Amino acid sequence: MVQVQGRPQCSRAKLTATQKAERCKRQEALTDTINTAKSAYAQEAAHISETHGRSLKWTHNQLFLRSCMLCQQRGVNSWNAFVRAKHKEANEDLEKGERIQLTQFIADNKTKLVDAHSKLTFAEKRVYNMQVLEAR
The missing domain is CATH 1.10.30 (DNA Binding (I), subunit A)
Incomplete structure (x- = not known):
């Protein structure tokens, strides 16, 4: 540990070029996966809106509201x-x-x-x- 202005601070070894490249690859893979999921979501929302005669905006709102039900809600104080x-x-x-x-x-x-x-x-x-x- 290194002392910086009176408080201890952890020091980490610098990443090697291989580690940096691996981290970069993992980040790109994650970004690609998220983008694929977003496009699949957009296609599904468009399909639902066409099938049921609703606007795309309404369908997006309904899908978003349903996902909020999975979120934890705070109780009454x-x-x-x-x-x-x-x-x-x-x-x-x-x-x-x-x-x-x-x-x-x-x-x-x-x-x-x-x-x-x-x-x-x-x-x-x-x-x-x-x-x-x-x-x-």
């Missing part, structure tokens, strides 16, 4: 659900131009909100979470 409910209560009687912004509401009432949230039971937190899920 009980703190955010609680603050959302309290903010909604505070703005309930106010007109459109007079409503309190969420960031300002949190800044003004942070200690009260933290205390109230810490006193909630698990069941009460779950009710707030369910309200958010229903609103979605």
